[in-house]
Amino acid sequence: METIHLLLQGFAVALTPENLFLCAIGVITGTVVGALPGIGSAGACAILLPATFKLGPVGSLIMLAGIFYGTQYGGTITSVLMKVPGESASVVTMFDGNPLARQGRAGVALGLAAIGSFAGGTLSIIGLMLFGPMLANLALELGPAEYFSLMVLSLSLVCAFTGKSIIRGLIATCFGLILALVGQDTMTGQPRLTFGLQQLLDGIEFLPVAVGMFGLSETIESFEQKEPMEMIKADLGFFKVLPSLRDLKESFFPMIRGTLIGFFIGIFPGAGPTISSFISYGVEQRVSRNPEQFGKGAVAGVAGPETANNAATGGAMVPMLSLGLPSSPSTAIMLAALIMFGLKPGPSLFREAPQLVWGLIGSMYIGNVMLVIINIACIPLIVLFMDRIKAYLPLAILLLSAFGVFSYRNSVFDIGIMLLFAGVGYGLRKIDFPPAPVILGVLLGGAAESSLRQAMVLSDGNPAILLTRPISAIFLCLTLIALFFPMFVLRKRPKAE
Amino acid sequence: MIQQRRIEGTFPQLVTGLLIWAIIAGLVWFTRGLPYMEEGAPGPRFMPIVLALFLSVLNVLYWLETFFSRSEKKLSMPRLSQLIRPAGFFLVGLLMIFLWERLGVVATVLIASFFELKLIEGYSWTRSVLAGLLLSISTWLLFQVVLGIPLPTGPFEWLSFI
Numbered sequence: 001m002e003t004i005h006l007l008l009q010g011f012a013v014a015l016t017p018e019n020l021f022l023c024a025i026g027v028i029t030g031t032v033v034g035a036l037p038g039i040g041s042a043g044a045c046a047i048l049l050p051a052t053f054k055l056g057p058v059g060s061l062i063m064l065a066g067i068f069y070g071t072q073y074g075g076t077i078t079s080v081l082m083k084v085p086g087e088s089a090s091v092v093t094m095f096d097g098n099p100l101a102r103q104g105r106a107g108v109a110l111g112l113a114a115i116g117s118f119a120g121g122t123l124s125i126i127g128l129m130l131f132g133p134m135l136a137n138l139a140l141e142l143g144p145a146e147y148f149s150l151m152v153l154s155l156s157l158v159c160a161f162t163g164k165s166i167i168r169g170l171i172a173t174c175f176g177l178i179l180a181l182v183g184q185d186t187m188t189g190q191p192r193l194t195f196g197l198q199q200l201l202d203g204i205e206f207l208p209v210a211v212g213m214f215g216l217s218e219t220i221e222s223f224e225q226k227e228p229m230e231m232i233k234a235d236l237g238f239f240k241v242l243p244s245l246r247d248l249k250e251s252f253f254p255m256i257r258g259t260l261i262g263f264f265i266g267i268f269p270g271a272g273p274t275i276s277s278f279i280s281y282g283v284e285q286r287v288s289r290n291p292e293q294f295g296k297g298a299v300a301g302v303a304g305p306e307t308a309n310n311a312a313t314g315g316a317m318v319p320m321l322s323l324g325l326p327s328s329p330s331t332a333i334m335l336a337a338l339i340m341f342g343l344k345p346g347p348s349l350f351r352e353a354p355q356l357v358w359g360l361i362g363s364m365y366i367g368n369v370m371l372v373i374i375n376i377a378c379i380p381l382i383v384l385f386m387d388r389i390k391a392y393l394p395l396a397i398l399l400l401s402a403f404g405v406f407s408y409r410n411s412v413f414d415i416g417i418m419l420l421f422a423g424v425g426y427g428l429r430k431i432d433f434p435p436a437p438v439i440l441g442v443l444l445g446g447a448a449e450s451s452l453r454q455a456m457v458l459s460d461g462n463p464a465i466l467l468t469r470p471i472s473a474i475f476l477c478l479t480l481i482a483l484f485f486p487m488f489v490l491r492k493r494p495k496a497e
Numbered sequence: 498m499i500q501q502r503r504i505e506g507t508f509p510q511l512v513t514g515l516l517i518w519a520i521i522a523g524l525v526w527f528t529r530g531l532p533y534m535e536e537g538a539p540g541p542r543f544m545p546i547v548l549a550l551f552l553s554v555l556n557v558l559y560w561l562e563t564f565f566s567r568s569e570k571k572l573s574m575p576r577l578s579q580l581i582r583p584a585g586f587f588l589v590g591l592l593m594i595f596l597w598e599r600l601g602v603v604a605t606v607l608i609a610s611f612f613e614l615k616l617i618e619g620y621s622w623t624r625s626v627l628a629g630l631l632l633s634i635s636t637w638l639l640f641q642v643v644l645g646i647p648l649p650t651g652p653f654e655w656l657s658f659i
Binding site for chain 2: 051054165167168170171174175177178181185187188190192193195216219220221223224391392394395396398399400402403406407410412415416419422423426430431433449452453456457460461
């Protein structure tokens, strides 16, 4: 009953004209960004984060969240029509979505994807409502040692699920943690690794690093492609994208399975929408009566993964809001937004800022309704818009990034940092190091160090406290399992492409 | 399909490993004046040393994985000709930093946009200039006027009266 009451209050916050407008801006931006290859949701969130400073914490989070789950809808468009995934979570949609388009059923593929995304996104919010407060209450039992171990577990899960090599993921994480060391030591105030530069006394800001490594480096990499992308010409009028009853019947159980897979996978750091969509595709292929149809235009091959990738966005919000731990680069940026507004994400957020949390949850319901309407009714417009702006997209990203980063502290130095890390991010991609762990290391490094040092103060400098506290020991065991289990699994069977 | 030169051997990984060793050495060297422990509590040098040790182990494992793992694929590095446009884009960014406070944002965006559209994207003079003008004015309007963020104007101080 209390949950329903809080949800109604959340709707009251979300349904104000200002927040409705911001939600609409967020989901439309997310759809367009998701449809455009070259920039992902993390890049878009990072670039637009400075622009949300004037909106307040509620408005800012509503807009950024709209971008996050909106990109999962938009990424389908290029996957189906151009066989180019607009988002990494839409890679799987290509396998059956593009063949459907070549059979003259592009509208059905896009319509099913939109409906599946709506179902997954909406149902996962119910999961967020139920699990978020529960996890927040459990988190009150965590002390500094437990928090440190939990952060180690989160960062390790990101390494285990992201990129091709856990070792490279861990090195990238360490790199991010080293960047977090720069600046004044929080406990003693002594400058550390500042090299005498006044601008580094406050540390390396998260924002220019995130914008550079996600927004700009993806854009720089897109310059390597010279061939224009061919788009399938399809009739995408309103009635053409509505699936038939038969298609909906075939998609019903894949959508249910996709929701469950996506939500529970999405909770785990690093596992997000992309992994969820792949797992859903694998499951659908196994349970299907016609597995030979997969790869040739199977409806379940579109419905299941598209539902899963949107359900994962709801799951990803659970640890971000209740524990203060981001499970993806996009939620890391939302977490950074909360920190910039002086809010402490974690267990206290549900108590101290219920309007923000439930307003966000309410806006996610509304945002999903907006998205299904936009994606079914306005696909031709979106496709036309994409065609017109893609010529100016790299320049627009550069300008928005520079202005956005400058507006944070009115410092040209931050633009320089952004450009530096754009180069670093580009280089990391070339040598097969994942950039996501770097970002998470930068964001969590300060908190991880503080927690560890506080824990050791409590134990008079003895690091064994991390093993003697039961919950901390459990988290560290799970960390070892997360790091070593994939190695044993991969040895026994070849990795699926 | 883009032709990419596949490198022979594992030169990029070797260089990467050496860079990581340099980072580890730098981490230890540049924190040498800070205390490791202070009155039984970890000092500001504690975390750098922990990270240096951990990274050392990981770097050894990285090289072992690179040189001895059968599943490890060779990296495909882009050709130099494919790096021209990315490098050009990066230089436009550097140009923006150089001009930002000297000429103000309007002129900076106009110049940077022109260079990017004309030299990198290869559009016509007219299109590049017109798009540059549109972008410079619209970004200024959006950030200075709508969002109220004070932007450097350089020699174009008169724009602040609008």
